[in-house]
Amino acid sequence: MSNIGSGSSDSSEGSAPRGGEDLPSKTPPGPDGLPVVGNVRSLVRDPRGFYDEMSEYGNVVSYRLPGMKFCTVLHPELIERVLMVDYDRYAKWGFEDFGGEFAPEGLVLTDGEQWRRQRTTIQNAFTVERIRSYGDTMARGATEMINEWDDGEEIALNRAFSKLTLDVLTRSLFDLKLSEETGIVTEFAETFNDRGSIDGVSTFLPMWIPTPENRRYKRVLSEFRSFVEGLIDERRGRADEYDDLLSLLLTAEDDDGNVMSETEIRDQMVTxxxxxxxxxxxxxxxxxxELAKNPSVRDRLDAEHSSVLGGGAPELGDLDNLSYSERVIQESLRLYPPAFILLRKATEDTELGGYRIPKGTRLTLPPFYVHTDERWYDAPESFDPSRWTEGFEDSLPDYAYFPFGGGPRHCIGMRFAMLELKIVLAIVAQSVEFELLSDPEPELDMATTLRPAEDIRMRVSKS
Ligand code: HEM
Incomplete structure (x- = not known):
């Protein structure tokens, strides 16, 4: 094991000792001495620069934001400790802590026994067979999207894909086709993302302060919840006619014969x-x-598509043969992990990297930073799918790449997402070329997800 901590004891192997006496006394170093406001300001202004500064202190670094103790973890072995080995010493936290109600009883935010019960039930909607059955919906959605584009048209690519993935999700999981009346779903998604932006002052203010952002968020959340409740009411009593996540949520019983509460079902759908x-x-x-910026990567991808698919839509059996496509996706998730920071909170005093982590400390685990660390990646800023050779993957520490998280709380939708990414990539790339019209180095906004600050604009050229 490498020397990854610099605290008073190296107990990084295995799990941390239980019980206060064996814990180290030193807490992690960091820019703690700075005035509180200083940390917020530099985090908001330049998140990458903020993390660069913190990395100077080591692999486990503490800092403070108003009223809260934070600690960031920058080494794969320690990230593995938090997500995988000592996962039961940390709880989830997030949006709720800043006062923004979202879906407290949904799978992303529940903990302990309630989470375990929910995860076991919901897992049944994400078996390999179920997910593969969603493939047709994904292909149909991608084809419909392309058919709506005219040759030469200018589009906002991020908006087009946002509509597509929402449509695929509502059709596969809730058997619902988006229409005018479902505009609230998109509005909620946008408002929610805005609310979580780390450059939004409201993010750090309690929900009861009636800022315009807070008022808008509350209004949209309440409309969205009513919409979801309407869907549940409509489906109740007819659940056995359907074979999707919503019916599963309405009918599934746990080992003791209990069904999910109304609030739990609503919060799962919101989640x-x-x-x-x-x-x-x-x-x-x-x-x-990145494909528009890297023609040689695009050429190689096109060559793979034409040799494996010959211009047609991918059959499920083809997907395993699209190995270069997979590397393109893998590389994109490395450079731009949509879930760019994972959040945990210590539920007891514990040890990490030789330091004491006091109960209540909020941990941030940042894929966006670890994925571009020169310790694990050569030329980390360049988009190079061919770096993903078998040899490279074997030599890469497990948690130097974790776009879908890890341990028991890893992304339940990972297979769903990878299937959708491969199918949409194949269908779109085989029928359309894009000319990039906006900034090739777009500014990224660290909101609830890592989104572009401005639309990514492309000119469509149909082949
Ligand atoms: C490229 C697409 C996706 C990425 C990068 C992604 C990323 C992640 C990450 C990093 C986590 C772990 C968060 C943590 O540990 O704090 C997570 C959890 C989760 N994801 Fe995804 N995800 C994606 C797609 C999806 C899809 C398609 C679904 C649903 C169909 C989904 C549903 C969930 C849920 C419900 C959780 C919480 C799981 C739990 O705590 O048990 N995700 N995702």
Whole structure:
């Protein structure tokens, strides 16, 4: 094991000792001495620069934001400790802590026994077979999107993919076709993302302060919840006629014969509509942005598509043969991880990297930073799918790449997302070339997800 911590004891192997006595006394170093406001300001102004500064202090670094103790973890072995080995010493935290109600009883935010019960039930909607059955919906959605574009038209790629992935999600998981009346779903997704932006002052203010952002968020959340409740009411009593996530949520019983409460079902739907939509849409957007900037990568991808698919839509059996496509997606998720920071909170005093982590400390695990660390990646800023050779993957520490998280809380939708990414990539790339019209180095906004600050504009050229 490498020397990854510099605290008073090296107990980084295995899990941390239980019980206060064996814990080191030193807490992690960091820019703690700075005035509190200083940390907020530099985090908001330049998140990457902020993390660069913190990395000077080591692999486990503490800092403060108003009223909260934070600690960031920058080494794969320690990230693995938090997500995988000692996961039961950390709880999830996030949006709720800043006062923005979202879906407290949904899978992303529950903990302990409630989370375990929900995850076991919901897992049944994400078996390999179920997910493969969504492939047709994904292909149909991509084809319909392309048919709406005219040759030579200028489009906002991020918006087009956002509509597509939302449509795929609502059709596969809730058997719902988006229309005018469902505009609230898109509005909620946008408002929610805005609310979580780290450059939005409101993000750090309690929800009861009636800022315009808070008022708008509350109004949209309440409309969105009513919309979801309407869907649930409509489906109740007819759940056995359907074979999707919503019916599963309405009918599934746990080992003790209990069904999910009304609030739990509503919060699951809110959670899935958000967690599965913007993330996948951003992955598609950044993949096509990099393809437009890297013609040699695009050529190689086109060659693979034509040799494996010959211009047609991918059959499920073809997908395993699209190995270069997979590397293109992998590289895009490395440079632009949509879930760019994972959040945890210590539920007891514990040890990490030789330091004491006091109960209540909020941990940030930043894929966006670790994925471009020169310790693990050569030329980390360049988009190079061919770096993903078998040899490279074997030599890469496990948690130097974690776009879908890890341990028991890893992304439940990972297979769903990878299937959608491969299918949409194949269908779009085989029928359309894009000419990039906006900035090739777009400014990224660290909102709830890592989104472009301005639209990514492309001119469509149909082949
Ligand atoms: C490229 C697309 C996606 C990315 C990058 C992504 C990323 C992630 C990450 C990093 C986590 C772990 C968060 C943490 O540990 O704090 C997560 C969890 C989760 N994701 Fe995804 N995700 C994607 C697509 C999806 C899709 C398509 C769905 C649903 C269909 C989904 C549903 C969820 C849910 C419900 C959780 C919480 C799981 C739990 O805590 O048990 N995600 N995702």
């Amino acid at each position: 899935f509509l958000f967690a599965g939509h913007e993330t996948t849409s951003l992955a598609l957007t950044y993949t096509f942005l």
